[in-house]
Amino acid sequence: xxxxxxxxxxxxSTLAEWSAADQAAFDAAVREFRDQLDEGYIGVLDHxxxxxxxxxxxxxxxxxxxxxRPIAGG
Amino acid sequence: MAAPAGSAPALPxxxxxxxxxxxxQRYLDRNARLWRLWTIAYSAxxxxxxxxxxxxxxxxxxxxxxAFAQAWIIPELYAFRGASVLRRKGxxxxxxxxxxxxxxxxxxxxxxxxxxxxxxxxxxxxxxGIWLMGEAGAxxxxxxxxxxxxxxxxxxxxxxxxxDRIAHLLLALRTDEQGFATVANHAFCGAPWxxxxxxxxxxxxxxxxxxxxxxxx
Numbered sequence: 024x025x026x027x028x029x030x031x032x033x034x035x036s037t038l039a040e041w042s043a044a045d046q047a048a049f050d051a052a053v054r055e056f057r058d059q060l061d062e063g064y065i066g067v068l069d070h071x072x073x074x075x076x077x078x079x080x081x082x083x084x085x086x087x088x089x090x091x092r093p094i095a096g097g
Numbered sequence: 098m099a100a101p102a103g104s105a106p107a108l109p110x111x112x113x114x115x116x117x118x119x120x121x122q123r124y125l126d127r128n129a130r131l132w133r134l135w136t137i138a139y140s141a142x143x144x145x146x147x148x149x150x151x152x153x154x155x156x157x158x159x160x161x162x163x164a165f166a167q168a169w170i171i172p173e174l175y176a177f178r179g180a181s182v183l184r185r186k187g188x189x190x191x192x193x194x195x196x197x198x199x200x201x202x203x204x205x206x207x208x209x210x211x212x213x214x215x216x217x218x219x220x221x222x223x224x225x226g227i228w229l230m231g232e233a234g235a236x237x238x239x240x241x242x243x244x245x246x247x248x249x250x251x252x253x254x255x256x257x258x259x260x261d262r263i264a265h266l267l268l269a270l271r272t273d274e275q276g277f278a279t280v281a282n283h284a285f286c287g288a289p290w291x292x293x294x295x296x297x298x299x300x301x302x303x304x305x306x307x308x309x310x311x312x313x314x
Binding site: 030033065067070073074076077091092093094095096 | 195223264
């Protein structure tokens with residue numbers, strides 16, 4: 024089961040879950056993902072090897088996509 | 098690993114700082130040289146003044162002592178600023194922090210997870226060296242571990258629990274290391290021992306481990 028989560032004041036929130044075979048769930052996850060992008064969040068796919076990728080479209084086969092806020096110099 | 102469709106190679110936050118040069122190895126080396134020269138420039142005159150006063154007469158000893166103290170204190174203040182990038186900052190959010198801690202732990206390897214739980218700092222190896230990520234800043238130790246670069250950088254949402262703030266920085270670093278270092282404000286560069294002296298005691302093992310790994314690069 025793939026998950027779309029957002030880092031927020033609650034620690035993190037699960038926004039959507041989908042499986043490759045469930046098109047309706049994936050479509051709902053895509054809508055949620057785009058809503059988060061519109062709110063200023065950034066989608067990140069962590070590869071687990073010290074590398075991550077910013078994603079602008081929800082990858083269907085990703086296990087976990089994390090939405091984060093922008094960073095800035097302090 | 099092939100980038101997924103719709104992926105972007107650079108950190109989007111770079112658009113906030115279009116005037117900055119990309120913080121690559123050359124940029125960091127130049128910054129290190131400038132910091133070394135700058136440290137000498139503001140310390141040496143006070144040392145010379147102290148020596149000069151003592152050469153005139155020993156009666157100037159109190160003033161000479163003050164000059165020597167200045168030569169010591171000013172670099173210490175800069176080092177304090179460098180160490181401060183790793184200090185805990187902001188509300189602790191005790192209720193939500195365990196949830197954030199779980200996610201951050203999932204992003205880290207076993208050794209790094211244990212180190213983060215002991216010290217509050219997340220260690221990440223990357224192309225430029227070994228990074229230590231705090232709640233509102235990061236430290237880079239280039240290969241060899243002879244110097245340390247300190248950066249002020251933070252997540253923009255103040256309501257995030259501490260581990261989520263670290264996870265934000267970690268994911269941004271993993272996405273684009275040079276972009277991350279470009280967006281961050283360079284706060285200090287100097288010898289690791291200068292920063293270590295000013296770090297809270299629980300964080301010192303993380304800096305020691307970063308230095309140990311940097312020496313192996």
